[in-house]
Amino acid sequence: MKKIAVFPGSFDPITVGHVDIVRRAASLFDKVIVAIGINSQKKYLYSLEERIEKLENVFEENANIFVESYEGLTVKYCQKVGAQFLIRGLRNASDFDYEKQISQMNAIVGNGIETIFLISKPEYSHISSTLVREIIKGKGDASSFLPKEISL
């Protein structure tokens, strides 16, 4: 059976920290789906179409990395696409506290879906999409946090 993993997130925008996690996951699984979760209550800086385009540009050379979007529960989406694994990145202890609870609840609701945590590289552990958005909104230079394939 093929090992399929989903890396869910908002990717508003995708950062070099996300890219590193996805590439590392792609060496562990047969297929990695980078899945943009759509939350109708949330206000995004970039539209869904813009975020899909950026992700596709970044991963276009990677044959086992796919970009999709979904609405609703992440575990239901995983079942739909036949993924047995969820990938999350951990930057610090607060990521851990938050993610631990979600992964334990997802394992119950998602019939044993396994969450695999990849620890961020030290050079990326300070990077968050939230802060990158603030820099972009304030017209600062966020280029060192963004993959080179995408423009602002």
Ligand code: ADP
């Ligand atoms: P969310 O909207 O769910 O917070 P994000 O798109 O910000 O989603 O993040 C998706 C995943 O990427 C999460 O597991 C998060 O911990 C991880 N992540 C975000 N930034 C980094 C980083 N700099 N290094 C490693 N993992 C990261």
